[in-house]
Amino acid sequence: MxxxxxxxxxxxxxxxxxxxxxxxxxxxxxxxxxxxxxxxxxxxxxxxxxxxxxxxxxxxxxxxxxxxxxxxxxxxxxxxxxxxxxxxxxxxxxxxxxxxxxxxxxxxxxxxxxxxxxxxxxxxxRFNIAAPATRHFSVRGLDSSTLATGERETLTFSIGQGRQSTASITLEAGASLQDNVRKLDRALAPMGVGVSLNGAGETIFSVAETAWTQVRDTLAIKGGGIRLPAGQAHRAKAEAQEEALTPAxxxxxxxxxxxxxxxxxxxxxxxxxxxxxxxxxxxxxxxxxxxxxxxxxxxxxxxxxxxxxxxxxxxxxxxxxxxxxxxxxxxxxxxxxxxx
The missing domain is CATH 1.20.1330 (f41 fragment of flagellin, N-terminal domain)
Known part of the structure; x- marks a missing residue:
């Protein structure tokens, strides 16, 4: 068995x-x-x-x-x-x-x-996680009223000690404010500066906050004697928008x-x-x-x-x-x- x-x-x-x-x-x-x-x-x-x-x-x-x-x-x-x-x-x-x-x-x-x-x-x-914080500012002599009028003029911008970064742009006679703002924006983009119109139609410049001090202290512009002085480049008057908080x-x-x-x-x-x-x-x-x-x-x-x-x-x-x-x-x- x-x-x-x-x-x-x-x-x-x-x-x-x-x-x-x-x-x-x-x-x-x-x-x-x-x-x-x-x-x-x-x-x-x-x-x-x-x-x-x-x-x-x-x-x-x-x-x-x-x-x-x-x-x-x-x-x-x-x-x-x-x-x-x-x-x-x-x-x-x-x-x-x-x-x-x-x-x-x-x-x-x-x-x-x-x-x-x-x-x-x-x-x-302003909160923006997709891009670095920017500082908005105006430039004396390049506001909406002057950019909307005027004869043909070539402007040369420089930023940095010894003019490390430069750009030139020609504003044509009879060009609209919007056209001149767009032209400025394209010309200054390689320098890290943006130009646009806000809701009130004011011309606003912008730059990364980390670069604001350099722009404020070294921005120089040579004009043609119409909107800005001709001859040697002159230190631009860049005025930042007032901050949201000013405790000081x-x-x-x-x-x-x-x-x-x-x-x-x-x-x-x-x-x-x-x-x-x-x-x-x-x-x-x-x-x-x-x-x-x-x-x-x-x-x-x-x-x-x-x-x-x-x-x-x-x-x-x-x-x-x-x-x-x-x-x-x-x-x-x-x-x-x-x-x-």
């Missing part, structure tokens, strides 16, 4: 071994898919520019929240000073000293705007100064909060975009892996794929495709 038992049990053992092999193969396939996907997804989802922009957006939000806190504290101190009736001309009490310290701290924070936000927040509190100009000397500063702080606080909300929304959009990119990468990787493995004429592969296909029918496919 023992030999019979052995012969009967042998096929069962082989079947069990085959089942184990199939299970092992299926498990290995599944584990291979699971192990391969995260690595491939990471590579496909890695976008240095997007990741840097997201980091700068978070830094900008942190900066704005810090500024909000300082402005709120300053507002409370100003209100307390006015209510206490201690704000008299020539006073020099402890509260005034505290106000001066808070103003100085706020001004210091404002001056650190560019490095603390990755150049994504300009002097007007806010006073605390008397009640009138305190009331004026309180009004400035209140307006600045509202402005900063609005911009902070815009940044929060941008950060949320960036997060959603990252999730969608990861989902798309996962789907592409899975389809690629699945297709490649399904092409292999291997029993273990078919054994793993078949159960997934048993319940596939037209209605289920249509239901999946209809999902948004």
């Amino acid at each position: 023992q030999p019979v038992s052995s012969s009967v049990n042998a096929p069962a053992s082989r079947a069990t071994g085959a089942t184990a092999t199939r299970s092992s193969g299926t498990s290995s396939m599944a584990e291979g898919l699971r192990e391969a996907q995260p690595l491939r997804i990471t590579r496909q989802d890695w976008n240095p520019q997007r990741n840097q922009q997201t980091a700068d957006t978070q830094r900008t939000l942190d900066y704005l929240e810090r500024m909000t806190a300082q402005l709120q504290q300053l507002k409370s101190t100003l209100s307390a000073q006015l209510i206490s009736q201690r704000a008299t001309a020539g006073s020099n009490n402890g509260t005034t000293s505290a106000l001066d310290r808070q103003l100085q701290s706020l001004d210091d924070l404002w001056r650190q705007r560019d490095p603390m936000t990755g150049s994504s927040l300009d002097s007007q509190l 100009a806010w006073g605390t000397g008397d009640a009138a100064a305190l009331r004026s500063t309180l009004q400035e702080v209140t307006q600045a606080l509202e402005h900063v909060r609005r911009v902070a909300q815009q940044v929060r929304e941008a950060l949320e959009r960036a997060k959603q975009s990252t999730v969608r990119a990861a989902d798309a990468a996962w789907a592409a990787t899975f389809a690629e892996e699945f297709g490649a493995r399904a092409q292999a004429p291997d029993y273990e592969v078919y054994a793993a794929v078949a159960p997934a296909l048993v319940s596939v029918n037209r209605s289920r496919v249509m239901s999946l495709l209809s999902l948004k």
Whole structure:
């Protein structure tokens, strides 16, 4: 009886071994898919520019929240000073000293705007994560009124010590303001300077904030004696637009100064909060975009892996794929495709 038992049990053992092999193969396939996907997804989802922009957006939000806190504290101190009736001309009490310290701290924070936000927040509190912060300015003698009229004239611009960068442009007689602005913009673009018209029709020059000091201090223009002086190049008068916050100009000397500063702080606080909300929304959009990119990468990787493995004429592969296909029918496919 023992030999019979052995012969009967042998096929069962082989079947069990085959089942184990199939299970092992299926498990290995599944584990291979699971192990391969995260690595491939990471590579496909890695976008240095997007990741840097997201980091700068978070830094900008942190900066704005810090500024909000300082402005709120300053507002409370100003209100307390006015209510206490201690704000008299020539006073020099402890509260005034505290106000001066808070103003100085706020001004210091404002001056650190560019490095603390990755150049994504300009002097007007405009948030732009796709381009460096810019400084807008006007040039005396090249406003909209002079650019809209005048005879033919050649202007030569230079920036930098020793005229490191130069550009020349000829304004034609009878050309429109828009034509002259576009011509200026094209000519000055290689120097990093932009020219445009704002909503009020004023001619506005712009440059990256990091280059503003050099432009302000070294911009020179030689004209033809019509809009600007002829002869040697003259230092241009470049005047920046007033910044959104000017803590250094806010006073605390008397009640009138305190009331004026309180009004400035209140307006600045509202402005900063609005911009902070815009940044929060941008950060949320960036997060959603990252999730969608990861989902798309996962789907592409899975389809690629699945297709490649399904092409292999291997029993273990078919054994793993078949159960997934048993319940596939037209209605289920249509239901999946209809999902948004």
